[in-house]
Amino acid sequence: MKFTGKKYISLVSIIMLLSVLLVACSSEGSSNTGKSSSSDGDKVxxxxxxxxxxxxxxxxxxxxxxxxxxxxxxxxxxxxxxxxxxxxxxxxxxxxxxxxxxxxxxxxxxxxxxxxxxxxxxxxxxxxxxxxxxxxxxPPTNGLIVREDSGISKTADLKGKRIASGYAGNQVAQSLVELHLKSVGLTWDDVEAVPVASPTAGLEALRDGRVDAAMGSSPLTAAAIETDAAVGGLKVLNIADVSPEDFDNFPEEVAAEIAEGIPGTRPFVYQGGGFVEEPVIIFEYPxxxxxxxxxxxxxxxxxxxxxxxxxxxxxxxxxxxxxxxxxxxxxxxxxxxxxxxxxxxxxxxxxxxxxxxxxxxxxxxxxx
Structure with missing residues (x-):
């Protein structure tokens, strides 16, 4: 059946009236739920x-x-x-x-x-x-990571390399990178800084070959695990280029700089998990x-x-x-x-x- 002209207008009017009545009834029905609204409109x-x-x-x-x-x-x-x-x-x-x-x-x-x-x-x-x-x-938190096939074996090898930087919405990530570089005597002047918006964006840049190293986020992060699979393997660089077996001799001055640079943060030996298969020295903080x-x-x-x-x-x-x-x-x-x-x-x-x-x-x- 087709509705045209005045019949169509009348039908629309009836539907709109019913809609208004239904909304009104719904509002009345909700008034006895035992819940109220705060002054700014939030329901409590x-x-x-x-x-x-x-x-x-x-x-x-x-x-x-x-x-x-x-x-x-x-x-x-x-x-x-x-x-x-x-x-x-x-x-x-x-x-x-x-x-x-x-x-x-x-x-x-x-x-x-x-x-x-x-x-x-x-x-x-x-x-x-x-x-x-x-x-x-x-949580365990990586410092700098590189691709397994990069030929980079330690942090000191990053001199002159392209490093993800900035991390506009995440000051911790930027500071972790700076402290990791500083642990071997490097600064931003020694590398080529490539701005990224976040740790996830840094991993994407590493995957795409736009940077040589990036802040590795947590070894258990889905984005890091996916990047590891996509590039055929990632390598975590030890902080201060100290091997996990020698952690008892980790430089006290480096540990102090880390604690001062990022409150509550310390280096520790991560035994492995996620995309990391063997012990490495990374960061942790609550x-x-x-x-x-x-x-x-x-x-x-x-x-x-x-x-x-x-x-x-x-x-x-x-x-x-x-x-x-x-x-x-x-x-x-x-x-x-x-x-x-x-x-x-x-x-x-x-x-x-x-x-x-x-x-x-x-x-x-x-x-x-």
Whole structure:
């Protein structure tokens, strides 16, 4: 049957009227769910917990992204919160958004938290609203890597070579490269710097032959493993060109420069895993799940409680998350002050101590 002219207009009018009535009925039906909306339009439960939260993370294919996806999955299935992730170039890109409440959380390295709060390096402003929720794992992090067929066997061989640099959204990656070069007496003046946007982009440049070396991200990162397969093998260069067997003699001055250059970072012997098949000397530092003072205490409490009580659900999702547990997610001396909602849970669990209180107060004085 065809509808033309006035009949067609009448039919459209009826459909539009029905649509309006259905929307109105739906709105009325939802008014008795026991949930409300906050002043800025965010829906919250009757307990004051925000229903939907966004977790800022690094680009797809990175270990941070995979870890964030696991956190979001557990929160979404084990709490009243529906969490989603949103990738950015790096912590430098999403930190300001967490700070002012445009997104709810971030997964960042400890060095990034220190720099971000102080407004140092790639951070234009001091983001003083950032607060720690839980401590994550201490992931193995490569320094510089090269292709297996490059003919480069040690860091000193990189003099005059093309090195991925800049890492616009990730100050840690840039600093790791600089410190790795410095460990053998090289600077950017000794190499050809090739700007890239992120560690993932650096791996792509290495795969495509546009650089000779790049920051290798985590040995367990999907992007690094894929690059290894694509080029027929990657080689990790030992920091300071010290062999793993000789790690006990690692230069103390180099270790001190690393700790000073990237807070919380240290060299260690990685025994292998991911695309790395034999022991190498690389970096490690903790990752931190953080929020800001814009997050309600109730929401922060719910997030911390859920992760503590369901940490085993994290383990199958991604290798980094296997190290997350109720024994490791709290430390007395975090890189940033704890969120009050997190402190409430720690007190209930008997984890909060006088030393933790004292150190937290010291951190608060530094950021205020």
């Amino acid at each position: 439960t009757s307990e004051g917990v925000k229903e939907n939260v966004i977790l800022g993370t690094h680009p797809q294919g990175s270990a941070y992204n995979s870890t964030s996806a696991g956190i979001a999955k557990v929160l979404s299935t084990k709490s009243s919160i529906k969490a989603s992730i949103k990738p950015y170039a790096g912590t430098n890109a999403f930190f300001p958004l967490v700070d002012d409440g445009q997104i709810d959380m971030g997964l960042s390295s400890a060095p990034d938290l220190v720099w971000g709060i102080k407004g140092e390096f790639g951070y234009k402003n001091a983001h003083k609203n950032i607060r720690t929720l839980v401590i994550g794992n201490y 990752v931190i799940l953080n929020a800001s003072t814009n997050m309600s205490d109730e929401t922060a409490y719910e997030i911390v409680k859920t992760l503590f009580e369901n940490y085993e659900e994290l383990h199958p999702v991604f290798s980094w998350l296997k190290e997350w547990s109720d024994k490791s997610m709290f430390e007395e001396k975090p890189p940033a002050p704890y969120h009050p909602g997190a402190i409430k849970y720690f007190k209930e669990k008997g984890l909060w101590t006088e030393d933790a209180e004292k150190y937290n107060e010291e951190l608060l004085q530094l950021v205020n």
